[in-house]
Amino acid sequence: MFKKLRIPYLGLLPIILISAFLIKLMLVADVSLTSILGVVYSCIAYFVWGFVYAYLLNPAMVFFERLISSKKDSPKVKKYKRAGVIAFLYLLIAGLITLFIVAIVPTIRAGIREFVDNIPRYAANFEIWLADFTNSFDPTITEMVEQYAHSIFETLYNWLTGVMDISSIGDAVSSAVSVSTQVVLRAVFGIVVSIYYLYSKDGLVAEIKKLFLALFSEKTANAIYKSGRKINEIFQKFIVSRLLQSLIMFFLGLIVLIPLRVPLAPLVAIIIGVTNMIPYFGPWLGAIPCVLLALFIGGVIPALITVLFAVGVQILDNLIIGPKIMSSQVGISPLLVIAGVTIGGKFGGVLGMFLGVPLVAVFKFVFYDKFIENRLKEKNI
Numbered sequence: 001m002f003k004k005l006r007i008p009y010l011g012l013l014p015i016i017l018i019s020a021f022l023i024k025l026m027l028v029a030d031v032s033l034t035s036i037l038g039v040v041y042s043c044i045a046y047f048v049w050g051f052v053y054a055y056l057l058n059p060a061m062v063f064f065e066r067l068i069s070s071k072k073d074s075p076k077v078k079k080y081k082r083a084g085v086i087a088f089l090y091l092l093i094a095g096l097i098t099l100f101i102v103a104i105v106p107t108i109r110a111g112i113r114e115f116v117d118n119i120p121r122y123a124a125n126f127e128i129w130l131a132d133f134t135n136s137f138d139p140t141i142t143e144m145v146e147q148y149a150h151s152i153f154e155t156l157y158n159w160l161t162g163v164m165d166i167s168s169i170g171d172a173v174s175s176a177v178s179v180s181t182q183v184v185l186r187a188v189f190g191i192v193v194s195i196y197y198l199y200s201k202d203g204l205v206a207e208i209k210k211l212f213l214a215l216f217s218e219k220t221a222n223a224i225y226k227s228g229r230k231i232n233e234i235f236q237k238f239i240v241s242r243l244l245q246s247l248i249m250f251f252l253g254l255i256v257l258i259p260l261r262v263p264l265a266p267l268v269a270i271i272i273g274v275t276n277m278i279p280y281f282g283p284w285l286g287a288i289p290c291v292l293l294a295l296f297i298g299g300v301i302p303a304l305i306t307v308l309f310a311v312g313v314q315i316l317d318n319l320i321i322g323p324k325i326m327s328s329q330v331g332i333s334p335l336l337v338i339a340g341v342t343i344g345g346k347f348g349g350v351l352g353m354f355l356g357v358p359l360v361a362v363f364k365f366v367f368y369d370k371f372i373e374n375r376l377k378e379k380n381i
Contacts, residue, residue, distance in 0.1 A: 049189070050193025050194040051197060057198060061085050061198055064089070114263075234365065250269050252316075257309060260305050268294070271290050278353045283310065283313075
């Protein structure tokens with residue numbers, strides 16, 4: 001009789017006791033959830049960095065593996081080919097970073113130096129324009145505005161001069177290295193961990209399947225695994241498409257703006273390319289400083305060229321590049337995309353603005369779509 005007696009949810013008792021202990025510890029020891037998460041993250045940081053690298057490189061690895069794979073390949077040959085693809089990808093990234101540092105960074109630095117040297121002239125011209133604009137106002141207000149503008153330009157000039165100073169750069173680099181040694185170590189060891197992730201991807205996926213089957217029923221495990229694949233597809237599709245679109249924007253900026261002699265063209269191309277990662281708002285937020293730089297350094301014509309380029313690449317991106325790269329959308333309407341960007345920016349800053357869109361798509365798929373589907377089934381619709 002006692003063998004047949006079962007206490008419902010008895011298996012949850014250890015989890016409840018551990019949770020109660022942790023909550024009690026937080027209340028008594030005045031330990032915050034943030035500090036606990038910080039400790040946990042410090043323990044798994046290398047694996048997190050490695051996972052991020054591997055996740056971003058996995059689509060490229062799969063693409064190149066399909067190019068060189070054959071049905072006749074033995075498991076040993078497949079391992080050799082995967083190792084070769086991983087090595088090629090990291091060498092390619094290292095080469096691109098080196099090329100960027102050697103070819104583009106000096107141009108950007110020279111342009112910024114020119115901008116800094118001409119700040120007094122820009123300030124004088126702006127103050128003359130401001131005086132002409134405010135000559136009909138009260139003299140006290142005009143003087144106050146001019147002093148405020150002069151103070152802004154002077155502060156900007158002193159700051160940029162200090163930044164461009166070689167000794168200041170050396171001190172900043174030394175300080176940054178001493179402060180961010182842990183970050184550098186995490187980034188470097190993350191590369192090592194990512195190589196393991198990529199090379200052992202099939203085995204890791206198989207272990208995850210086994211874990212699901214061990215913890216849940218076969219039906220539930222298959223449903224979880226299927227949902228996980230869909231969520232991964234949403235993130236991969238969004239991230240890869242945004243990266244490709246941003247890369248195209250960057251190269252278009254170099255091809256168009258450098259021949260037209262737009263000041264700091266490489267920097268403008270970088271800003272427009274990077275901000276293009278954020279849907280809708282990003283490109284316009286990036287265009288504003290680019291236009292101002294072109295206006296201050298080159299004048300009205302380069303600024304007008306920059307405006308036309310920013311508008312033109314957005315039209316090209318929205319009508320041609322975006323649909324070609326992203327053949328099917330992440331499954332949400334433009335209103336939800338805007339909601340994802342704004343809510344993500346509120347809670348996660350720039351990174352939140354970028355990840356907000358796929359997170360909203362995942363939320364819609366996991367909760368809203370499933371709820372609607374189940375309700376319609378209940379009503380036989």
